[in-house]
Amino acid sequence: xxxxxxxxCTARRRSPWLxxxxxxxxxxxxxxxxxxxxxxxxxxxxxxxxxxxxxxxDILCVTGPVTRKAVGAVKTVYDQVPGPKAVIAIGSCPxxxxxxxxxxxxxxxxxxxxxxxxxxxxxxxxxDAIIQGVAKAAEILAKRGNNPQNAEPVVTFVGExxx
Amino acid sequence: MTLITAxxxxxxxxxxxxxxxxxxxxxxxERKSVALMQERVGPPFMQPFFDFVxxxxxxxxxxxxxxxxxxRAWPLIAVSAxxxxxxxxxxxxxxxxxxxxxxxxxALLELPSVCIIAAGFSSRxxxxxxxxxxxxxxxxxxxxVFLLAIVSIAAxxxxxxxxxxxxxxxxxxxxxxxxxxxxCLPAKLHINPFSLPNAEQEIYAGPxxxxxxxxxxxxxxxxxxxxxxxxxxxxxxxAPHVHAVWIAACIFIAISFAVVLLLSVLAAATARLAxxxxxxxxxxxxxIFAVLAISxxxxxxxxx
Numbered sequence: 001x002x003x004x005x006x007x008x009c010t011a012r013r014r015s016p017w018l019x020x021x022x023x024x025x026x027x028x029x030x031x032x033x034x035x036x037x038x039x040x041x042x043x044x045x046x047x048x049x050x051x052x053x054x055x056x057x058d059i060l061c062v063t064g065p066v067t068r069k070a071v072g073a074v075k076t077v078y079d080q081v082p083g084p085k086a087v088i089a090i091g092s093c094p095x096x097x098x099x100x101x102x103x104x105x106x107x108x109x110x111x112x113x114x115x116x117x118x119x120x121x122x123x124x125x126x127x128d129a130i131i132q133g134v135a136k137a138a139e140i141l142a143k144r145g146n147n148p149q150n151a152e153p154v155v156t157f158v159g160e161x162x163x
Numbered sequence: 164m165t166l167i168t169a170x171x172x173x174x175x176x177x178x179x180x181x182x183x184x185x186x187x188x189x190x191x192x193e194r195k196s197v198a199l200m201q202e203r204v205g206p207p208f209m210q211p212f213f214d215f216v217x218x219x220x221x222x223x224x225x226x227x228x229x230x231x232x233x234x235r236a237w238p239l240i241a242v243s244a245x246x247x248x249x250x251x252x253x254x255x256x257x258x259x260x261x262x263x264x265x266x267x268x269x270a271l272l273e274l275p276s277v278c279i280i281a282a283g284f285s286s287r288x289x290x291x292x293x294x295x296x297x298x299x300x301x302x303x304x305x306x307x308v309f310l311l312a313i314v315s316i317a318a319x320x321x322x323x324x325x326x327x328x329x330x331x332x333x334x335x336x337x338x339x340x341x342x343x344x345x346x347c348l349p350a351k352l353h354i355n356p357f358s359l360p361n362a363e364q365e366i367y368a369g370p371x372x373x374x375x376x377x378x379x380x381x382x383x384x385x386x387x388x389x390x391x392x393x394x395x396x397x398x399x400x401x402a403p404h405v406h407a408v409w410i411a412a413c414i415f416i417a418i419s420f421a422v423v424l425l426l427s428v429l430a431a432a433t434a435r436l437a438x439x440x441x442x443x444x445x446x447x448x449x450x451i452f453a454v455l456a457i458s459x460x461x462x463x464x465x466x467x
Contacts, residue, residue, distance in 0.1 A: 011216035014207070042203040044194070047210050052367040053290075055224070055375040058217070082222045082375040145220075 005145075012058070012084070013142035015047040016134055019057035019081065023074050023110070025064030028124035029091035033061060036127035036134075043131050046138070054080040059137050061130075062116075065093040065100050066108035078114045084144045086117045086137040087153075090130060095119045115153035132158045173250035176412070177395065182249040185416075186387025187211040189394065189423045193354070196427040211387070218380035226373060229287055237282035238374070238381035244274035245388035252395045253329045254415045255408050260326040265317055268325060269310065272392055275385050276302050276351070279360065283370030294369025297438055298360035304445035305350040305357075308452050312343035315456035316400070319463040329399045336459045341400055343452045348393050348426060350445070352386075356433040357441050365435075394422045 020033055036043050037050055051057045054077045066074060078087070087110075092098040094110035110116055117140050120133040133156075140154045172178055190211040198205025226234070248271035251264055276298060283295025317323055319336055331337055350357035361369035371382055398418035405411050436444070 007216055008220045011213040012220065015210065015213040015217045017214075039201045039203045042198070042205075044198060044206050045204045047206060047213060050364075052364045053372045055373060056368060056371070056379060058221075080224065082224045084221070 009142045009145070012145075013138050016059050016138040016141065017049045017051045017057050018059050018061050018134065019051055019054045019077070021054075021060060021062045021074065021077050023062055023064040023070035023094065023108075024067035024106075025091065025093060029063035029093070032124045032127050033063070033090065033130060036130045041127045041131060043134065046131070046135060048131075048134055055082060057081050058085055058141055059134060060085065060087045060114075061090050061134075062087065062094050062110055062114075063090045065097040065103075065106050066110050066113065068105055068107050071107045071113060074110070074113055084141055086141050086144070087114055088118045088120060088133050088137050089116045090120050090133070091125055092121050092123045095121055098123060111153075116155070117153050118156045118158065120158055129158055169250075173247065177252050177254045177391075177415070178250040179246055182246065182388055182391045183384070185391050185419075186384065187215065189390040189419075190383075190387050192420070192423050193390075193427045193430065196424060197431040200428070200431045211383075215380050215383055218383065219377050221376035221379075223376040223378060226286075229285070229373070233285045234282065234373070235378060237278045237285070238378050238385060241275040241278040241385035242381050242388065244271045244278070245385050245392055247271045248392040249388055249395060251325065252392070252399050253326045254395070254399060255411050260324055263323045264325050265313065265323045265328065268396070269313065272351075272389075272396070273302075273306065275389050278385075279370045282374070286370070286373035288372045290367040290372045291370045293366050294360045294362070294372070297362075298370065300438060300442055301350050301357065301359060301445075304442045304449070305347045307449045308343050308445060309347040309351070311449070311453055311456055312340040312347075315460040316340040319460045325399070329402070330404045331400070334463070336456070336463055337400065339452070339455055339459065341397060343448070343456070344393075344397055344400075345422070345425075346448055347445075348397070348422075349429060350441070351393055352390055352426070354426060354430040356429075356436045358430075358435050359438055359441060362435060390423070391419070394419045394426075397422050 020030070022030055035041060037048065060078060060081055062074065064070065089095050089110050093100070094108065097106055097108040100106055118133045118137045120129050122129060136156050136158055174180060191206065191208060194210065195205040248268055251268045251271065253260055280295045280299050283291040283298070316328060316337055320327055320331060353361050361371065371379065374382060395415065398415050402414045402418055405414065
């Protein structure tokens with residue numbers, strides 16, 4: 001049983017599947033996510049795969065400042081990701097709503113609606129920072145497991161900008 | 164074939180104990196060779212195994228308004244059919260078999276794709292239904308070439324026994340049949356250029372869109388076993404007839420590996436075709452292979 005738990009821990013750390021969700025982003029961060037998966041940065045070395053369906057994903061990558069229209073979609077997609085799961089806020093927008101702060105059309109930042117584990121600040125963040133964020137989220141997933149007590153968000157910042 | 168040999172073939176070699184690691188290995192070879200062709204490092208060796216274990220440990224979220232039992236049954240049927248197909252392959256010399264096992268093999272090879280179609284429709288997701296409809300259209304088109312190839316080889320030998328076909332000397336008809344099977348395998352295994360049914364990102368995940376957790380793990384396993392069965396069928400037809408068991412097993416694995424490499428290179432080098440182009444391609448193939456295979460089968464019957 002202990003061996004199986006250790007194997008599961010390793011498997012969760014080594015096979016993070018992403019679902020990419022745009023909540024009103026300008027597309028800058030989305031392009032950087034795609035760049036992180038492209039041959040130049042090759043995130044597949046870490047077992048990272050971009051999945052088409054949120055049901056297949058472990059990690060939800062959210063970009064954008066969460067517009068009013070997108071709030072419902074973000075919550076629905078978050079519920080559709082089966083546990084154990086982690087959320088990464090990619091870029092400055094989901095973390096702080098960035099330059100759009102105090103806009104009436106926004107419901108952000110992201111952590112008002114879903115628990116965020118890893119913040120990757122930057123406008124846009126570099127692909128290496130995104131990959132580092134995914135690796136951190138995968139470690140959090142491995143520690144979290146199926147234990148509901150561990151479901152509290154583990155806030156981590158990665159990348160050049162430190163809070 | 165006694166009960167013990169049948170169980171040994173189903174569970175040990177070339178069945179589950181061999182086929183599960185082989186399935187993961189083939190899935191890795193596919194991903195790795197695509198990565199190498201794109202000048203990437205690619206996934207680590209254990210990646211498909213870790214994916215499988217991780218999926219086993221995920222929750223299955225509640226799906227409202229869907230027949231849960233049916234959704235759970237399809238991946239299990241697909242896995243058992245694919246495992247049965249692998250178990251039927253006459254890899255080792257004089258491993259036993261029965262008259263008509265070829266027909267059973269063809270049925271078992273077809274069952275996973277029927278399960279995929281049914282699973283897509285029973286999940287009641289619009290994307291899954293599009294994927295299932297594509298899978299159904301594609302399966303109608305490629306299966307005629309596939310069946311024709313195998314049946315013409317069998318008809319020229321007056322037998323439906325797999326062992327007799329595996330021991331067949333290399334004739335032009337055999338090579339024609341193997342070529343036809345190779346043309347059909349990309350569609351059977353859902354890889355480029357015929358990856359329409361599961362078309363990643365385009366229709367989310369195709370028939371698998373609503374699946375999660377252990378059920379998705381079973382689909383991944385069924386897909387891997389389909390790789391082993393499809394590639395293994397080619398390997399048994401092509402492999403030279405030897406009497407030593409170990410050499411036969413090694414030749415089988417080497418040829419399977421070569422066919423996997425060939426298919427991966429094809430997948431990496433091509434883009435996804437539209438459904439009408441794919442269907443037209445297979446019907447044109449059908450016409451050519453039908454004329455060639457049936458005429459050569461008739462000729463061979465007259466000669467023999």
